[in-house]
Amino acid sequence: MDAETIVSDRVDALDPEHILGRGVAEIEAVQAVVERLLPPPLRSIVDTQFSVSHLLFDEYVLRLAIQVMQDVKLDAAIGTWASAAEAATRAGLDPRASQVPVDWLLRHLAARGAVTSERHDREPRFLLERVLPALAPAAVVETQRAHDAACLPAYTIAETAARDYPAFLRGERSGDEILLAPMRLPLWVAYFSNDNPLYRVNNRIGAAALEAWLPRGANTILELGGGLGSGASAVLEKLTAAGRLGDVKAYRFTELVPAFLRRAERWIKERFADAAPLSFASLDMNRPFVEQGVAPASVSQVYAVNTLHVAHDLAFTLGEIRQALVPGGQLVVSECIRPSVGQTLYPEFVFNLMSTFRAPRLDPDLRPNGGFLTPEQWTRAFSAAGFADVRVMPDIARIREVFPSFYAAAIAGTR
Numbered sequence: 069m070d071a072e073t074i075v076s077d078r079v080d081a082l083d084p085e086h087i088l089g090r091g092v093a094e095i096e097a098v099q100a101v102v103e104r105l106l107p108p109p110l111r112s113i114v115d116t117q118f119s120v121s122h123l124l125f126d127e128y129v130l131r132l133a134i135q136v137m138q139d140v141k142l143d144a145a146i147g148t149w150a151s152a153a154e155a156a157t158r159a160g161l162d163p164r165a166s167q168v169p170v171d172w173l174l175r176h177l178a179a180r181g182a183v184t185s186e187r188h189d190r191e192p193r194f195l196l197e198r199v200l201p202a203l204a205p206a207a208v209v210e211t212q213r214a215h216d217a218a219c220l221p222a223y224t225i226a227e228t229a230a231r232d233y234p235a236f237l238r239g240e241r242s243g244d245e246i247l248l249a250p251m252r253l254p255l256w257v258a259y260f261s262n263d264n265p266l267y268r269v270n271n272r273i274g275a276a277a278l279e280a281w282l283p284r285g286a287n288t289i290l291e292l293g294g295g296l297g298s299g300a301s302a303v304l305e306k307l308t309a310a311g312r313l314g315d316v317k318a319y320r321f322t323e324l325v326p327a328f329l330r331r332a333e334r335w336i337k338e339r340f341a342d343a344a345p346l347s348f349a350s351l352d353m354n355r356p357f358v359e360q361g362v363a364p365a366s367v368s369q370v371y372a373v374n375t376l377h378v379a380h381d382l383a384f385t386l387g388e389i390r391q392a393l394v395p396g397g398q399l400v401v402s403e404c405i406r407p408s409v410g411q412t413l414y415p416e417f418v419f420n421l422m423s424t425f426r427a428p429r430l431d432p433d434l435r436p437n438g439g440f441l442t443p444e445q446w447t448r449a450f451s452a453a454g455f456a457d458v459r460v461m462p463d464i465a466r467i468r469e470v471f472p473s474f475y476a477a478a479i480a481g482t483r
Protein backbone atom coordinates (compact mmCIF):
# COMPACT_ATOMS: atom_id res chain seq x y z
CA MET A 69 0.00 0.00 0.00
CA ASP A 70 1.46 3.39 -0.81
CA ALA A 71 1.69 6.33 1.53
CA GLU A 72 -0.87 8.27 -0.43
CA THR A 73 -3.68 5.89 0.35
CA ILE A 74 -3.11 4.55 3.82
CA VAL A 75 -5.13 7.15 5.68
CA SER A 76 -7.70 7.76 3.00
CA ASP A 77 -11.26 6.52 3.49
CA ARG A 78 -11.42 2.87 4.36
CA VAL A 79 -14.01 0.49 3.08
CA ASP A 80 -14.13 -1.75 6.11
CA ALA A 81 -13.37 -1.41 9.75
CA LEU A 82 -9.71 -1.98 10.45
CA ASP A 83 -8.26 -4.46 12.83
CA PRO A 84 -6.75 -2.35 15.65
CA GLU A 85 -3.68 -4.58 15.57
CA HIS A 86 -3.26 -3.61 11.93
CA ILE A 87 -3.27 0.06 12.86
CA LEU A 88 -0.77 -0.59 15.60
CA GLY A 89 1.34 -3.14 13.80
CA ARG A 90 1.77 -3.26 10.06
CA GLY A 91 -0.04 0.06 9.74
CA VAL A 92 2.65 1.92 11.64
CA ALA A 93 5.14 1.61 8.81
CA GLU A 94 2.56 2.98 6.41
CA ILE A 95 1.60 5.79 8.77
CA GLU A 96 5.27 6.69 9.11
CA ALA A 97 5.47 7.03 5.35
CA VAL A 98 2.51 9.41 5.41
CA GLN A 99 4.07 11.30 8.31
CA ALA A 100 7.17 11.88 6.26
CA VAL A 101 5.02 13.56 3.59
CA VAL A 102 2.92 15.48 6.12
CA GLU A 103 6.00 16.70 7.95
CA ARG A 104 7.24 18.44 4.84
CA LEU A 105 3.93 20.32 4.70
CA LEU A 106 4.10 21.45 8.33
CA PRO A 107 5.78 24.66 9.44
CA PRO A 108 8.70 23.93 11.84
CA PRO A 109 6.83 24.77 15.10
CA LEU A 110 4.24 22.06 14.31
CA ARG A 111 6.56 19.22 13.30
CA SER A 112 6.90 17.72 16.75
CA ILE A 113 3.16 18.06 17.46
CA VAL A 114 1.85 15.81 14.71
CA ASP A 115 4.03 12.73 15.11
CA THR A 116 3.50 9.05 14.37
CA GLN A 117 2.46 8.29 17.93
CA PHE A 118 -0.35 10.86 17.59
CA SER A 119 -1.40 9.66 14.14
CA VAL A 120 -1.69 6.04 15.27
CA SER A 121 -3.89 7.14 18.19
CA HIS A 122 -5.93 9.29 15.81
CA LEU A 123 -6.62 6.26 13.58
CA LEU A 124 -7.34 3.99 16.54
CA PHE A 125 -9.85 6.47 17.95
CA ASP A 126 -11.44 6.85 14.53
CA GLU A 127 -11.87 3.08 14.49
CA TYR A 128 -13.33 3.12 18.02
CA VAL A 129 -15.92 5.75 17.13
CA LEU A 130 -16.85 3.80 13.99
CA ARG A 131 -17.53 0.75 16.15
CA LEU A 132 -19.59 2.81 18.60
CA ALA A 133 -21.55 4.31 15.70
CA ILE A 134 -22.35 0.82 14.41
CA GLN A 135 -23.41 -0.22 17.89
CA VAL A 136 -25.74 2.80 18.20
CA MET A 137 -27.25 2.05 14.76
CA GLN A 138 -28.03 -1.46 15.95
CA ASP A 139 -29.28 -0.34 19.39
CA VAL A 140 -31.93 1.95 17.88
CA LYS A 141 -32.64 -0.32 14.89
CA LEU A 142 -31.50 2.23 12.34
CA ASP A 143 -29.94 -0.69 10.48
CA ALA A 144 -33.37 -2.25 9.95
CA ALA A 145 -34.77 1.18 9.05
CA ILE A 146 -32.55 1.36 5.97
CA GLY A 147 -33.37 -2.15 4.76
CA THR A 148 -34.92 -0.27 1.83
CA TRP A 149 -33.75 3.14 0.55
CA ALA A 150 -34.44 5.94 3.02
CA SER A 151 -33.38 9.51 3.64
CA ALA A 152 -32.00 10.23 7.12
CA ALA A 153 -35.37 11.71 8.14
CA GLU A 154 -37.28 8.69 6.82
CA ALA A 155 -34.91 6.31 8.59
CA ALA A 156 -35.42 8.20 11.87
CA THR A 157 -39.21 8.02 11.47
CA ARG A 158 -39.10 4.31 10.66
CA ALA A 159 -36.98 3.71 13.78
CA GLY A 160 -39.42 5.72 15.93
CA LEU A 161 -36.84 8.38 16.84
CA ASP A 162 -37.55 11.94 17.91
CA PRO A 163 -37.43 13.97 14.68
CA ARG A 164 -35.95 17.10 16.24
CA ALA A 165 -33.24 15.60 18.42
CA SER A 166 -32.26 12.92 15.93
CA GLN A 167 -32.10 14.96 12.74
CA VAL A 168 -28.42 15.91 12.77
CA PRO A 169 -27.00 12.85 14.59
CA VAL A 170 -28.88 10.32 12.43
CA ASP A 171 -27.77 12.07 9.27
CA TRP A 172 -24.20 12.02 10.65
CA LEU A 173 -24.34 8.31 11.61
CA LEU A 174 -25.58 7.32 8.16
CA ARG A 175 -23.07 9.48 6.30
CA HIS A 176 -20.22 8.33 8.57
CA LEU A 177 -20.99 4.67 7.89
CA ALA A 178 -21.53 5.38 4.20
CA ALA A 179 -18.11 7.08 3.98
CA ARG A 180 -16.59 3.86 5.30
CA GLY A 181 -18.52 1.64 2.94
CA ALA A 182 -20.66 -0.02 5.60
CA VAL A 183 -23.82 1.61 4.22
CA THR A 184 -24.67 2.41 0.59
CA SER A 185 -25.68 5.96 -0.24
CA GLU A 186 -26.82 7.88 -3.28
CA ARG A 187 -28.26 11.31 -4.06
CA HIS A 188 -31.97 11.33 -4.75
CA ASP A 189 -33.61 14.67 -5.59
CA ARG A 190 -30.40 16.27 -4.26
CA GLU A 191 -30.92 14.63 -0.86
CA PRO A 192 -28.74 11.71 0.23
CA ARG A 193 -30.49 8.45 0.89
CA PHE A 194 -29.17 5.26 2.37
CA LEU A 195 -29.45 1.50 2.06
CA LEU A 196 -28.05 -1.34 4.10
CA GLU A 197 -27.00 -3.99 1.63
CA ARG A 198 -25.18 -6.28 4.05
CA VAL A 199 -25.53 -6.78 7.76
CA LEU A 200 -23.39 -4.40 9.79
CA PRO A 201 -20.36 -6.17 11.21
CA ALA A 202 -20.32 -6.84 14.94
CA LEU A 203 -17.00 -5.28 15.99
CA ALA A 204 -16.12 -5.04 19.65
CA PRO A 205 -15.28 -1.44 20.63
CA ALA A 206 -13.45 -2.77 23.71
CA ALA A 207 -10.77 -4.39 21.52
CA VAL A 208 -9.74 -0.95 20.27
CA VAL A 209 -9.58 0.38 23.84
CA GLU A 210 -7.12 -2.34 24.74
CA THR A 211 -4.96 -1.61 21.70
CA GLN A 212 -5.01 2.10 22.57
CA ARG A 213 -4.09 1.33 26.18
CA ALA A 214 -1.03 -0.56 24.98
CA HIS A 215 -0.09 2.12 22.44
CA ASP A 216 -0.67 5.29 24.48
CA ALA A 217 -2.97 5.17 27.50
CA ALA A 218 -2.93 8.97 27.78
CA CYS A 219 -5.58 9.05 25.03
CA LEU A 220 -8.11 7.01 27.03
CA PRO A 221 -10.09 10.05 28.30
CA ALA A 222 -11.33 10.53 24.73
CA TYR A 223 -12.55 6.92 24.74
CA THR A 224 -14.35 7.41 28.05
CA ILE A 225 -16.23 10.46 26.74
CA ALA A 226 -17.22 8.68 23.52
CA GLU A 227 -18.34 5.59 25.42
CA THR A 228 -20.38 7.76 27.81
CA ALA A 229 -22.12 9.40 24.87
CA ALA A 230 -22.72 6.06 23.13
CA ARG A 231 -24.40 4.61 26.22
CA ASP A 232 -27.01 7.38 26.26
CA TYR A 233 -27.33 7.83 22.49
CA PRO A 234 -30.53 5.74 22.24
CA ALA A 235 -32.26 7.82 24.96
CA PHE A 236 -31.09 10.99 23.22
CA LEU A 237 -32.30 9.91 19.77
CA ARG A 238 -35.68 8.96 21.20
CA GLY A 239 -35.99 12.42 22.74
CA GLU A 240 -35.91 11.09 26.30
CA ARG A 241 -32.74 12.90 27.45
CA SER A 242 -31.00 16.09 26.34
CA GLY A 243 -27.36 16.39 25.41
CA ASP A 244 -26.80 18.74 28.35
CA GLU A 245 -28.19 16.11 30.75
CA ILE A 246 -25.97 13.44 29.26
CA LEU A 247 -22.73 15.35 28.85
CA LEU A 248 -22.84 18.27 31.26
CA ALA A 249 -24.20 16.71 34.45
CA PRO A 250 -21.96 17.80 37.38
CA MET A 251 -20.79 14.21 37.86
CA ARG A 252 -19.29 14.34 34.33
CA LEU A 253 -16.94 17.23 35.15
CA PRO A 254 -13.95 14.94 35.92
CA LEU A 255 -14.37 13.33 32.48
CA TRP A 256 -14.10 16.74 30.81
CA VAL A 257 -11.14 17.74 32.97
CA ALA A 258 -9.34 14.63 31.72
CA TYR A 259 -10.50 15.15 28.11
CA PHE A 260 -9.81 18.90 27.63
CA SER A 261 -6.30 18.42 28.89
CA ASN A 262 -2.79 18.85 27.59
CA ASP A 263 -2.15 15.36 28.94
CA ASN A 264 -4.63 13.98 26.37
CA PRO A 265 -2.78 13.77 23.03
CA LEU A 266 -6.05 13.59 21.09
CA TYR A 267 -7.10 16.99 22.43
CA ARG A 268 -3.83 18.79 23.09
CA VAL A 269 -3.03 18.95 19.38
CA ASN A 270 -5.53 21.82 19.11
CA ASN A 271 -3.99 23.67 22.05
CA ARG A 272 -0.47 23.19 20.77
CA ILE A 273 -1.22 24.27 17.21
CA GLY A 274 -3.08 27.30 18.59
CA ALA A 275 -0.21 28.21 20.92
CA ALA A 276 2.35 27.82 18.13
CA ALA A 277 0.28 30.04 15.83
CA LEU A 278 -0.34 32.69 18.49
CA GLU A 279 3.36 32.84 19.29
CA ALA A 280 4.41 32.87 15.65
CA TRP A 281 2.06 35.76 14.83
CA LEU A 282 2.48 37.71 18.10
CA PRO A 283 4.26 41.00 17.42
CA ARG A 284 6.99 42.21 19.77
CA GLY A 285 5.75 44.72 22.33
CA ALA A 286 3.00 45.12 24.91
CA ASN A 287 0.19 42.84 23.73
CA THR A 288 -3.20 42.54 25.42
CA ILE A 289 -4.71 39.09 24.81
CA LEU A 290 -8.38 38.24 25.31
CA GLU A 291 -9.22 34.52 25.32
CA LEU A 292 -12.80 33.41 24.61
CA GLY A 293 -14.41 30.15 25.79
CA GLY A 294 -11.24 29.23 27.66
CA GLY A 295 -13.01 26.27 29.31
CA LEU A 296 -10.93 24.53 31.92
CA GLY A 297 -7.80 26.43 30.96
CA SER A 298 -5.86 23.96 28.85
CA GLY A 299 -5.60 26.35 25.88
CA ALA A 300 -4.32 29.21 28.05
CA SER A 301 -1.91 26.88 29.78
CA ALA A 302 -0.44 25.76 26.43
CA VAL A 303 -0.04 29.41 25.38
CA LEU A 304 1.69 30.41 28.62
CA GLU A 305 4.00 27.40 28.38
CA LYS A 306 4.82 28.20 24.76
CA LEU A 307 5.54 31.87 25.46
CA THR A 308 7.63 30.95 28.49
CA ALA A 309 9.68 28.48 26.43
CA ALA A 310 10.16 31.08 23.69
CA GLY A 311 11.23 33.69 26.26
CA ARG A 312 8.39 35.93 25.11
CA LEU A 313 6.25 36.45 28.21
CA GLY A 314 7.55 40.01 28.22
CA ASP A 315 5.45 40.58 25.09
CA VAL A 316 2.24 40.07 27.08
CA LYS A 317 1.01 43.13 28.96
CA ALA A 318 -2.26 41.44 29.96
CA TYR A 319 -3.95 38.05 29.44
CA ARG A 320 -7.69 38.17 30.04
CA PHE A 321 -9.15 34.66 30.28
CA THR A 322 -12.91 34.41 29.76
CA GLU A 323 -15.44 31.59 29.80
CA LEU A 324 -19.22 31.24 29.94
CA VAL A 325 -19.72 28.29 32.33
CA PRO A 326 -19.08 29.44 35.94
CA ALA A 327 -17.80 26.05 37.14
CA PHE A 328 -15.26 25.92 34.26
CA LEU A 329 -14.18 29.51 34.88
CA ARG A 330 -13.64 28.96 38.62
CA ARG A 331 -11.64 25.81 38.06
CA ALA A 332 -9.55 27.36 35.27
CA GLU A 333 -8.74 30.40 37.41
CA ARG A 334 -7.58 28.27 40.32
CA TRP A 335 -5.56 25.95 38.13
CA ILE A 336 -3.87 28.61 35.97
CA LYS A 337 -3.03 30.82 38.95
CA GLU A 338 -1.40 27.87 40.71
CA ARG A 339 0.77 27.12 37.70
CA PHE A 340 1.52 30.55 36.26
CA ALA A 341 1.27 32.90 39.24
CA ASP A 342 4.23 34.98 38.15
CA ALA A 343 4.05 34.37 34.43
CA ALA A 344 1.99 37.25 33.16
CA PRO A 345 -0.66 39.69 34.38
CA LEU A 346 -3.69 37.38 34.28
CA SER A 347 -7.33 38.24 34.81
CA PHE A 348 -10.44 36.04 34.73
CA ALA A 349 -13.99 36.99 33.81
CA SER A 350 -17.24 35.63 32.49
CA LEU A 351 -17.96 36.42 28.84
CA ASP A 352 -20.74 35.16 26.58
CA MET A 353 -19.60 35.47 22.97
CA ASN A 354 -23.26 35.50 21.86
CA ARG A 355 -23.84 38.85 23.60
CA PRO A 356 -22.35 42.30 22.91
CA PHE A 357 -18.83 42.42 24.35
CA VAL A 358 -19.14 46.07 25.44
CA GLU A 359 -21.88 45.12 27.94
CA GLN A 360 -19.45 42.59 29.40
CA GLY A 361 -16.57 44.94 30.08
CA VAL A 362 -14.65 44.63 26.80
CA ALA A 363 -14.34 48.14 25.36
CA PRO A 364 -14.02 48.72 21.61
CA ALA A 365 -10.42 48.76 20.32
CA SER A 366 -9.08 47.58 23.69
CA VAL A 367 -7.23 44.32 22.92
CA SER A 368 -4.47 43.45 20.49
CA GLN A 369 -5.19 39.69 20.17
CA VAL A 370 -8.36 37.67 20.55
CA TYR A 371 -7.62 33.99 21.00
CA ALA A 372 -9.94 30.97 21.16
CA VAL A 373 -9.50 27.19 20.97
CA ASN A 374 -12.44 25.17 19.71
CA THR A 375 -14.88 27.84 20.78
CA LEU A 376 -15.98 29.86 17.76
CA HIS A 377 -17.65 26.83 16.19
CA VAL A 378 -20.26 26.96 18.98
CA ALA A 379 -21.04 30.66 18.48
CA HIS A 380 -24.78 30.87 17.91
CA ASP A 381 -24.36 33.49 15.19
CA LEU A 382 -20.79 33.30 13.91
CA ALA A 383 -21.06 36.57 11.94
CA PHE A 384 -22.23 38.41 15.06
CA THR A 385 -19.40 37.03 17.23
CA LEU A 386 -16.78 37.78 14.58
CA GLY A 387 -18.16 41.34 14.41
CA GLU A 388 -17.88 41.73 18.21
CA ILE A 389 -14.33 40.40 18.13
CA ARG A 390 -13.33 42.77 15.36
CA GLN A 391 -14.77 45.69 17.30
CA ALA A 392 -12.82 44.70 20.44
CA LEU A 393 -9.53 44.67 18.52
CA VAL A 394 -7.28 47.65 18.01
CA PRO A 395 -6.61 48.43 14.34
CA GLY A 396 -3.92 45.96 13.28
CA GLY A 397 -4.98 43.60 16.08
CA GLN A 398 -5.40 39.92 15.33
CA LEU A 399 -7.94 37.17 15.84
CA VAL A 400 -6.22 33.78 16.22
CA VAL A 401 -8.33 30.66 16.64
CA SER A 402 -7.41 27.02 16.81
CA GLU A 403 -10.21 24.89 15.48
CA CYS A 404 -11.14 21.38 14.67
CA ILE A 405 -11.44 21.79 10.91
CA ARG A 406 -13.58 19.82 8.52
CA PRO A 407 -11.04 18.96 5.80
CA SER A 408 -13.70 18.87 3.08
CA VAL A 409 -17.39 19.71 2.75
CA GLY A 410 -19.68 16.95 4.02
CA GLN A 411 -16.85 14.90 5.56
CA THR A 412 -17.73 13.42 8.95
CA LEU A 413 -15.24 13.65 11.82
CA TYR A 414 -15.08 11.58 15.00
CA PRO A 415 -15.49 14.45 17.53
CA GLU A 416 -18.96 15.03 16.03
CA PHE A 417 -20.17 11.69 17.37
CA VAL A 418 -20.09 13.19 20.88
CA PHE A 419 -20.69 16.87 20.20
CA ASN A 420 -23.74 16.31 17.95
CA LEU A 421 -25.59 15.67 21.21
CA MET A 422 -25.18 19.37 22.12
CA SER A 423 -27.66 21.79 20.54
CA THR A 424 -25.13 24.65 20.72
CA PHE A 425 -22.85 22.56 18.49
CA ARG A 426 -25.30 21.07 16.02
CA ALA A 427 -27.79 23.92 15.63
CA PRO A 428 -26.28 27.41 15.35
CA ARG A 429 -27.88 30.08 13.18
CA LEU A 430 -27.18 28.99 9.60
CA ASP A 431 -26.27 31.09 6.58
CA PRO A 432 -26.15 29.43 3.17
CA ASP A 433 -22.83 31.06 2.26
CA LEU A 434 -20.98 31.57 5.51
CA ARG A 435 -22.41 29.04 7.96
CA PRO A 436 -23.96 26.27 5.82
CA ASN A 437 -23.95 23.63 8.58
CA GLY A 438 -23.59 23.33 12.33
CA GLY A 439 -20.35 22.14 13.93
CA PHE A 440 -17.03 22.28 12.17
CA LEU A 441 -16.21 24.32 9.06
CA THR A 442 -13.75 23.77 6.25
CA PRO A 443 -10.64 25.99 5.88
CA GLU A 444 -12.34 27.71 2.94
CA GLN A 445 -15.51 28.38 4.96
CA TRP A 446 -13.50 29.84 7.86
CA THR A 447 -11.55 32.02 5.47
CA ARG A 448 -14.79 33.30 3.89
CA ALA A 449 -16.38 33.96 7.30
CA PHE A 450 -13.33 35.90 8.53
CA SER A 451 -13.14 37.93 5.31
CA ALA A 452 -16.88 38.67 5.36
CA ALA A 453 -16.50 39.99 8.92
CA GLY A 454 -13.88 42.45 7.69
CA PHE A 455 -10.66 40.65 8.63
CA ALA A 456 -7.70 41.05 6.31
CA ASP A 457 -4.70 38.79 5.69
CA VAL A 458 -6.64 35.64 6.63
CA ARG A 459 -4.29 32.67 7.00
CA VAL A 460 -4.49 29.01 7.98
CA MET A 461 -1.68 27.03 9.68
CA PRO A 462 -0.92 24.31 8.80
CA ASP A 463 -2.10 24.34 5.20
CA ILE A 464 -4.93 21.80 5.53
CA ALA A 465 -5.85 22.20 1.90
CA ARG A 466 -2.52 20.52 0.99
CA ILE A 467 -2.30 18.13 3.93
CA ARG A 468 -5.75 16.66 3.22
CA GLU A 469 -4.46 15.32 -0.09
CA VAL A 470 -2.26 12.84 1.80
CA PHE A 471 -3.99 12.72 5.18
CA PRO A 472 -7.72 13.25 4.49
CA SER A 473 -8.79 13.09 8.12
CA PHE A 474 -6.26 15.58 9.51
CA TYR A 475 -8.41 18.13 11.30
CA ALA A 476 -6.50 20.60 13.47
CA ALA A 477 -5.48 24.07 12.34
CA ALA A 478 -5.21 27.67 13.41
CA ILE A 479 -6.90 30.46 11.46
CA ALA A 480 -5.97 34.09 11.87
CA GLY A 481 -7.04 37.43 10.50
CA THR A 482 -6.10 41.04 11.12
CA ARG A 483 -8.35 44.01 11.84
Ligand SMILES: C[S@@+](CC[C@H](N)C(=O)[O-])C[C@H]1O[C@@H](n2cnc3c(N)ncnc32)[C@H](O)[C@@H]1O
Pocket residue numbers: 260261271292293294295296297298299323324325328351352353354372373374375378379424
Ligand atom coordinates in the same frame (compact mmCIF):
# COMPACT_ATOMS: atom_id res chain seq x y z
C1 LIG B 1 -14.84 22.74 23.13
S1 LIG B 1 -14.71 23.71 24.56
C2 LIG B 1 -13.07 24.36 24.47
C3 LIG B 1 -12.55 24.77 25.79
C4 LIG B 1 -11.12 25.33 25.84
N1 LIG B 1 -10.91 26.37 24.86
C5 LIG B 1 -10.11 24.23 25.64
O1 LIG B 1 -9.59 24.13 24.52
O2 LIG B 1 -9.86 23.46 26.56
C6 LIG B 1 -15.73 25.08 24.14
C7 LIG B 1 -15.85 26.10 25.24
O3 LIG B 1 -16.69 27.17 24.83
C8 LIG B 1 -17.49 27.55 25.93
N2 LIG B 1 -18.68 28.25 25.44
C9 LIG B 1 -19.83 27.71 24.97
N3 LIG B 1 -20.68 28.67 24.63
C10 LIG B 1 -20.06 29.85 24.88
C11 LIG B 1 -20.45 31.22 24.75
N4 LIG B 1 -21.65 31.53 24.30
N5 LIG B 1 -19.56 32.15 25.10
C12 LIG B 1 -18.34 31.84 25.58
N6 LIG B 1 -17.92 30.55 25.73
C13 LIG B 1 -18.78 29.59 25.39
C14 LIG B 1 -17.80 26.24 26.62
O4 LIG B 1 -18.23 26.41 27.94
C15 LIG B 1 -16.46 25.53 26.52
O5 LIG B 1 -15.64 25.81 27.60
